[in-house]
Amino acid sequence: MLSDCKWVWQNGDLVPWVRATVHVSAHGLHYGTGVFEGIRCYKTTRGPAVFRLDAHLDRMFDSAQTYGITIPYSREELAGAVLEVIAANQFSDCYVRPIATYGSSSLGVHPGNCPVEVAILAWPWGAYLGADALEKGIHVTVSRWKKFSSLAMPATAKACGQYLNSMLAVQDAVKRGFDEALLVDEEGIIAEGSGENIFLVQNGEVLTNDERDHVLMGITRDTVITLARDLGHKVLVGPMRLEELQIADEAFFTGTAAEVTPIGSVDRKPIGNGARGPITAELQRAFFRTTSGKDQRHGNWLTYAAGRTHAEETCEASAPAETGSVNPGLAT
Numbered sequence: 001m002l003s004d005c006k007w008v009w010q011n012g013d014l015v016p017w018v019r020a021t022v023h024v025s026a027h028g029l030h031y032g033t034g035v036f037e038g039i040r041c042y043k044t045t046r047g048p049a050v051f052r053l054d055a056h057l058d059r060m061f062d063s064a065q066t067y068g069i070t071i072p073y074s075r076e077e078l079a080g081a082v083l084e085v086i087a088a089n090q091f092s093d094c095y096v097r098p099i100a101t102y103g104s105s106s107l108g109v110h111p112g113n114c115p116v117e118v119a120i121l122a123w124p125w126g127a128y129l130g131a132d133a134l135e136k137g138i139h140v141t142v143s144r145w146k147k148f149s150s151l152a153m154p155a156t157a158k159a160c161g162q163y164l165n166s167m168l169a170v171q172d173a174v175k176r177g178f179d180e181a182l183l184v185d186e187e188g189i190i191a192e193g194s195g196e197n198i199f200l201v202q203n204g205e206v207l208t209n210d211e212r213d214h215v216l217m218g219i220t221r222d223t224v225i226t227l228a229r230d231l232g233h234k235v236l237v238g239p240m241r242l243e244e245l246q247i248a249d250e251a252f253f254t255g256t257a258a259e260v261t262p263i264g265s266v267d268r269k270p271i272g273n274g275a276r277g278p279i280t281a282e283l284q285r286a287f288f289r290t291t292s293g294k295d296q297r298h299g300n301w302l303t304y305a306a307g308r309t310h311a312e313e314t315c316e317a318s319a320p321a322e323t324g325s326v327n328p329g330l331a332t
């Protein structure tokens with residue numbers, strides 16, 4: 001739960017949850033001017049390990065660059081801060097949310113001199129689409145809300161305001177009794193879920209799309225493509241139409257929160273036999289063996305958060321510290 005987050009990293013300091021606030025005049029609050037990441041930290045026999053931390057931070061800096069937001073910390077400082085937040089909260093596994101938004105100075109649409117404020121939250125978060133979803137699959141609807149074009153806002157950036165499109169779609173899907181929305185573009189070409197990339201499996205081949213179809217280039221997507229090729233599957237990348245989804249043998253969503261979630265049906269029509277397909281199951285297994293460190297072939301995707309003595313000391317202090325500072329020595 002979000003409220004399990006006792007310590008938040010904010011603008012260079014570890015602060016108790018209640019103090020991690022922003023002002024109501026913050027530019028980011030009014031216009032969604034900010035960028036963020038969603039990262040998972042997994043339990044391993046060597047302690048908590050952050051999955052693909054570098055890739056997530058690279059994407060965060062790229063998203064910021066897209067919007068002309070200058071993050072006033074280095075990648076190394078933010079990497080250290082992510083590990084520090086996990087240790088301070090004593091999580092063995094969790095979801096991590098770094099965010100950089102414009103703070104308070106003026107409320108013209110142009111952000112002018114608004115400072116860039118950076119925070120990192122972490123909290124335990126189980127299966128994003130429900131406990132049964134990873135095994136049984138989910139019910140998806142094709143949203144009436146179209147995926148915005150990258151000509152309007154670059155879909156490859158993970159920016160706060162862009163999620164209004166996703167929110168409209170998922171809210172409508174849930175209201176109509178579905179678990180998740182699939183968005184297509186104005187030509188009806190498949191884009192992505194409200195917070196996931198999509199894969200199809202047809203005749204033993206694995207298919208997904210890319211940035212040309214207005215999607216976020218998911219890090220889980222990249223992980224699954226790599227693992228599928230490791231397993232000897234052919235992976236094809238290109239546009240996918242709804243007709244192809246309807247006749248697919250299998251389909252699944254990928255995302256940091258959703259991990260590898262089978263799609264059981266689309267608008268109540270079953271995909272394949274309506275349950276998790278064999279290639280989806282194989283890729284799921286490979287994914288969780290990798291994130292848990294059991295399969296070490298991509299061991300460099302894990303950054304271990306154990307042994308963060310400074311943060312542990314901070315956490316053990318009985319009274320909430322006024323501020324805790326980031327120890328740059330933690331950044332490795």
Ligand code: PMP
Pocket residue numbers: 038166192193194195196197215216217218219220221254255256257
């Ligand atoms: N598309 C959207 C719109 C998302 O929000 C996400 C989640 N970050 C993804 C795809 C999947 O990206 P990733 O695998 O990097 O989490």
